[in-house]
Amino acid sequence: MTDDTQLNNIIAARIAEQGRITFADFMAACLYEPGLGYYTSAGRKVGAEGDFYTSITVHAAFGRVIAREIARMWRCMANPGRFTLVECGAGNGRLACDIMDYLREREEGLYDGLTLVLVEREPTLEEAQRTMLANHADRLSWLSPEEFAAGDFTFSGCLYSNELIDALPVHRVVMTTDGLREIYVTIREGAFVEEPGDLSTPEIAEYFRRIAVELHPGQQAEVNLNGPKWLSAAARALSSGFILTIDYGYPAQEMYSQKRNLGTLLCYHRHQIEENPYLRLGLQDITAHVDFTTLMKRGEELGLVNLWFGEQYRFLLAAGIIEEIEEIERSDIPDGEKLRLRLTLKKLIMPEGGMGDTFRILVQSKGVDQPDLLCQRRIGG
Ligand SMILES: C[S@@+](CC[C@H](N)C(=O)[O-])C[C@H]1O[C@@H](n2cnc3c(N)ncnc32)[C@H](O)[C@@H]1O
Secondary structure (H helix, E strand, O other): OOOOHHHHHHHHHHHHHHOOEEHHHHHHHHHHOOOOOOOOOOOOOEOOOOOEOOHHHHOHHHHHHHHHHHHHHHHHOOOOOOOEEEEEOOOOOHHHHHHHHHHHHHOHHHHHOOEEEEEOOOOOHHHHHHHHOHHHHHHEEEEOHHHHHOOOOOEEEEEEEEOOHHHOOOEEEEEEOOEEEEEEEEEEOOEEEEEEEOOOOHHHHHHHHHOOOOOOOOOEEEEOOHHHHHHHHHHHHEEEEEEEEEEEEEOHHHHOOHHHOOOOOEEEEOOEEEOOOOOOOOOOEEEOOEEHHHHHHHHHHOOOEEEEEEEHHHHHHHHOHHHHHHHHHHOOOOHHHHHHHHHHHHHHHOOOOOOOOOEEEEEEEEOOOOOOOHHHOOOOO
């Protein structure tokens, strides 16, 4: 599908029927309208032929380092019984495959009793995941996001996600002389336009109170209420173990600083950044950075321990990326290929200009006594 008319008409009809809609509802339609949304329609999203890269598309070493940490988590859990891995927002299953390959190759004791549960909003991706993970077929199962959140599913082990929270629909607000106002989407003269109004839910004001942030006059910002809701479901499902969240974002003070006066909302289309979310509906990705402070505060309220939070490059360095690079060096692949891989892997850990410091990792635990993870090691000391 290369035409956004159908989705345009659906959203316009919704506005005609019920009046202006929140930006979160608009974004939900653009990303997840069945058959028409960015993530719920056919076509490649990630990688060279898609619209954006994620760390996973860079090299298997990313997943292998996460797998090293997962093995450490398993060792930290005195008696995990069956250790279950859960990936939320698993996409085509590439990260899960890199993790499972590593565990089968290096961590037989863990792999033997392992189950991998894949949770994905887009149901047709199950087929791609099945193919990608064919070598691990006897260990796989699937849950829809609704089944995952319903409260019947519980597990011990590790739940991880890569770029899930940034893909959840956000509300948008602006600080005015009349106080905090929500940005709504409506239609005027046939075009989508924004208009401010009262907050659609008191949860938005509560959100800012919790993180003790007051926006400056004129400042716009995104409010992701779905992220902490998802974390609540995750914490409820986790009997004991870890939640590892990888995404781009900031602590709240940085995320909502005046430096980001227009917020962090961005769209991606064929590797180009686009600031206008009202173009190419359903054909371009829409994302907002993640406020990690909210995830940490909500985690504490849910009985999780915030074990580690920091830039992705720090995590990767402490958890084994250098060991992965050394293994590539020792392997018998041609020298030219080794050089290419070294340069590729640099992208993952480069603090500036690469993915190393835009991306952050949060590790939370529940019911694990004094875990001693690889990411908690001091780098270079
Ligand atoms: C930005 S993509 C990231 C995909 C993959 N993790 C990667 O890094 O390439 C976000 C994915 O999360 C999925 N998603 C959105 N909401 C979800 C939810 N509540 N539960 C599970 N998956 C969800 C989307 O369908 C999409 O495939």
